[in-house]
Amino acid sequence: MSDEKDWDALLGCYDLSDLDTELSEPEPDPGPRFKMRVLLVDPAQPLNIEQELKKAKPGALERAARHASLAFEGVGLVGSFHVVNGMLIEPRLAPGSDIEHLPDHLFCQLRKNLEGAYPNVERLEPLMGSRLGGLSKWAAYLSDHIVDTERRRIRLRAEQQRRESPLSSVKDESMRKMLEGAVGDLPVIGPETVDEVDELAANVHSLAPWFSAATTDAWKSMRAEVAAGRPPWFRPLLLVGEPGVGKTTLGRLLAQEMGAPLVEIDAGSGGAAFSVAGVEKGWGSSSVGRPVEAIARYRVANPVVLVNEIDRIGGLTSTSGSRTSLNDAMLPLLDPASARRWTCPASRIEFNMSKVLWILTTNSLTGVDPALLSRCRVFTVPRPSASHISELVRDRLHDLDPYLAAEAAEMVAREWSKRKLTLRHVDAMIDRIRRALTGPRLH
Numbered sequence: 112m113s114d115e116k117d118w119d120a121l122l123g124c125y126d127l128s129d130l131d132t133e134l135s136e137p138e139p140d141p142g143p144r145f146k147m148r149v150l151l152v153d154p155a156q157p158l159n160i161e162q163e164l165k166k167a168k169p170g171a172l173e174r175a176a177r178h179a180s181l182a183f184e185g186v187g188l189v190g191s192f193h194v195v196n197g198m199l200i201e202p203r204l205a206p207g208s209d210i211e212h213l214p215d216h217l218f219c220q221l222r223k224n225l226e227g228a229y230p231n232v233e234r235l236e237p238l239m240g241s242r243l244g245g246l247s248k249w250a251a252y253l254s255d256h257i258v259d260t261e262r263r264r265i266r267l268r269a270e271q272q273r274r275e276s277p278l279s280s281v282k283d284e285s286m287r288k289m290l291e292g293a294v295g296d297l298p299v300i301g302p303e304t305v306d307e308v309d310e311l312a313a314n315v316h317s318l319a320p321w322f323s324a325a326t327t328d329a330w331k332s333m334r335a336e337v338a339a340g341r342p343p344w345f346r347p348l349l350l351v352g353e354p355g356v357g358k359t360t361l362g363r364l365l366a367q368e369m370g371a372p373l374v375e376i377d378a379g380s381g382g383a384a385f386s387v388a389g390v391e392k393g394w395g396s397s398s399v400g401r402p403v404e405a406i407a408r409y410r411v412a413n414p415v416v417l418v419n420e421i422d423r424i425g426g427l428t429s430t431s432g433s434r435t436s437l438n439d440a441m442l443p444l445l446d447p448a449s450a451r452r453w454t455c456p457a458s459r460i461e462f463n464m465s466k467v468l469w470i471l472t473t474n475s476l477t478g479v480d481p482a483l484l485s486r487c488r489v490f491t492v493p494r495p496s497a498s499h500i501s502e503l504v505r506d507r508l509h510d511l512d513p514y515l516a517a518e519a520a521e522m523v524a525r526e527w528s529k530r531k532l533t534l535r536h537v538d539a540m541i542d543r544i545r546r547a548l549t550g551p552r553l554h
Contacts, residue, residue: 143298145342147412150293151452151461152276158269160262167261169197175229175257176200179250182224186217192250200250200257202243210242218242225249232256281458286399290458292407299342299412299466301333301369308334308343315364318506321499322361325350325490329365342413343369347445347469349421349484351476352492355533358472362417365468372405372414378437379423387418388440389457397457402444402467413466421483422473438480445469445486497524500537507541511548519544 172194179200180191189205204210210218222235233252237245278294281287302308312330316323325348332345350358359375366373376386389400399407405414424437443449450464471487473479495503504520523540526532 143300144303145299146296147299147342147463147466148295149297149406149412149463150290150295151463152278152294158265158272160265160269163265163269164258164262167265168258169194171257171261172197172200172254175253178228179225179253182221182228184224186221186224187213188217188221192253198254200254202246202250204243210246213242229253229256278460281460283397286397286458289404289407290399290460292410293403293462297406297410297412300371301343301413302337303343305334305338308337311368314368315361318364318503319357319360320502321356321493321495322350322490325361325488325492328488328490342466344413344466345468345488347471347487349471349473349479349487349489350492351473351489353494354474355535356492356494357534358492359417359419360534362415362470365470366415366417369415371468372409372411374401374405374414374416376401376416376418378418378421383418383424384437384440387416387437387444389455399455399457400440402464403455403462406462406467412463413468415468415470418469418471420473421471422475422478424480438483441469442480442482442486445483495527495534497528500524500527503537504541504544508545508548511545515548519548 176192176194183190188208188210190208190210191203192200193203195201213221225232225235233249235245235249278287278290281290302311308330312326312333316326319326329345329348333343336342336344348361350361352358362375363373365371376383380386385398386401389403390398402414402416406412418437418441421437443453444464444467447465450467452461453464454461469487471483476484476489501520501524504523505516508516508519519541523537523544526540527537
């Protein structure tokens with residue numbers, strides 16, 4: 112290469128001194144890959160009247176100026192109206208057009224022409240003896256009239272838009288404002304690639320390996336959905352196991368790893384059905400269910416809903432004799448087909464709830480509705496082994512001295528093997544160990 116500048120440029124390509132800096136620069140965030148319409152209404156934002164007026168005013172004034180200019184025809188004047196700075200209409204007369212010495216009958220004709228074109232504007236009268244001053248004053252009145260007319264038109268359009276929105280049927284103002292958070296295309300939180308699904312599943316499994324059957328099923332489902340270009344999703348999971356084996360742990364871990372909101376509902380509480388579906392009119396007061404509330408509050412299409420102890424499902428009866436139960440509330444939400452167009456009992460508006468992730472727990476399958484079972488993948492959760500407990504303790508104490516954390520893990524694991532402990536006991540022991548190892552000590 113003969114050109115020394117070209118040679119220097121080529122050698123510059125091999126200067127890697129700033130390569131690490133260049134590679135470490137963050138790439139622009141493209142935003143979430145998966146989005147979906149949750150509240151099935153027109154996402155158009157309410158009209159801002161003043162902003163709309165600012166956009167419409169110049170054109171409206173221009174049209175009015177052209178229309179008013181027709182009044183000069185046949186009155187012996189060469190003139191027109193023009194808009195100044197998009198704000199105000201002003202008259203302009205051609206050189207030699209003397210309005211002050213215009214015969215009275217022609218000036219009267221000009222006035223009739225303008226009043227015929229705009230009968231609602233103040234009449235054209237000479238101002239302080241000046242006909243041109245009066246014409247300028249009339250043009251200012253016309254400007255105000257056009258702006259007021261345009262503002263009324265935009266207000267009527269905004270009111271019509273509000274009446275046509277399904278949200279207008281929600282009479283409770285606080286509920287309506289809350290539901291506005293679910294309008295539009297909301298992101299589906301979680302892994303967006305197959306590799307991210309694999310990483311999420313591995314993290315959950317490492318933290319709670321005794322859930323391997325359930326986590327493997329969820330992993331395969333999410334992997335297949337993402338590979339097909341759809342948002343991550345799995346069929347509702349029903350976890351069966353004795354008290355204290357940590358059945359709620361899986362839902363909490365999944366929500367944590369996905370970064371999704373978590374909604375926990377106790378099936379044994381009297382209002383569990385209302386917590387899931389909401390309170391419809393006729394029960395004294397109406398309110399949306401907690402899954403819909405989470406979607407609207409966090410603007411996320413797929414919260415994780417954890418319903419505990421469904422074997423304790425009960426029902427409620429209103430004063431009018433209407434009966435509701437958690438089974439009735441959950442069944443349409445657990446089926447993807449009906450969840451896609453699910454009507455909220457409180458707002459009477461359709462939602463797409465098909466990407467909500469459901470995890471149910473029960474101590475026994477006795478008494479669980481067969482229709483509910485048919486919508487779930489059922490897994491028995493075994494009691495964690497001592498090695499599982501040891502690993503769990505080490506993970507919870509990872510920020511402490513490794514030797515002390517390992518000793519504590521072995522101690523808790525031995526107690527787990529000897530006694531009938533639950534994970535709640537383990538959590539309490541971990542808290543006690545942490546306080547002992549990190550708290551102030553007496554000398």
